Amino acid sequence: MLIELTVKDLLSRFSSSDPTPGGGSASALASAVGAALLQMVAALPKTRNGSDDDRAALAAAAPALDGSRRLLTGAVDADTAAYDQVVAAYKLPKASAEEQDARKAAIQRALQAATDVPLGVMQQSVRALEEATIVAAHGYKSASSDVGVAIALLMAGATGAKLNVDVNLESITDASYRGTVAAEARDLLETVGAIAERAEALLR
């Protein structure tokens, strides 16, 4: 598993000419780091005003951030596994008409699975950014730069995941799936921009 590699080795794997791990896993990782940084700020002993209200808000944000981080961390490997399935499907035999049909169906199934992973990364990035507004409003002021970095990473992760959704959709033939997912990804990216702006405003 990629997340069991050392950071140094994962960087080497990203840099090698093998197509995986690629941008999809990198996007999931960026968002996972963003969620983790928000967890850190939510867990600091100090809060914005030292009030019970701050503590309660940060405590309530923590489980959602932990859930997002776990799903985003899982997506680092899931994205690479899903892409490897697409490559494997393209390599299926295509001698007979039956084989061609089976291959086409396998490719389409694999492409949809490979699209669902970055779509999930976008969803979890939005979820973590929603919690970022809580952390920005109630977290310790001296950790503002950590929250700012988290927001930047979650935006980059969601932007990168959107690029991966879009590139897969180009090869997907099911028009209904394509339309639904394209619309959802567009909406999610707009939401990311809007929430990030709100969270950054709260940091000031």
Added chain:
Amino acid sequence: MLIELTVKDLLSRFSSSDPTPGGGSASALASAVGAALLQMVAALPKTRNGSDDDRAALAAAAPALDGSRRLLTGAVDADTAAYDQVVAAYKLPKASAEEQDARKAAIQRALQAATDVPLGVMQQSVRALEEATIVAAHGYKSASSDVGVAIALLMAGATGAKLNVDVNLESITDASYRGTVAAEARDLLETVGAIAERAEALLR
């Protein structure tokens, strides 16, 4: 060292309430992943048009990307080490006037060192983004989403590093250092935005 940890463990370290590793190391990591993805696309057997010109341009970009990735990877640990020095300096004794002077000087030295690291992350992110324009123009078209993710990560890394430069500058008393570094960081972030826009236009 942080980069010798597994990815999973580094994520846990980011999420813990310990102040390090924090946003500075996370920014360096994001840019390191961005540089690594560009290395991957530059190393792919296929290029934009399959021309010798493409191959030569990508081969020329590779060493700079490798250099940037190495420096950015080193900055993941350097940022945390530098911040730990700042914390240690604040803990120095301050009973006598002499101790107070020595402590103040140590804090200022540590703060400048802790500012130089994210400034270096910004510089290397710019360097990698310059190569991203080459990779975008000459790299294999099917890897465009990887280049797009790399650009997003390098922008996030530079943005995050700028937040860390700025927060340190607030506590630095040397007006000349403060002015010089603030201006450089501002210029670097503008450059990041301009080059990223150029690289993204070349991808289309």
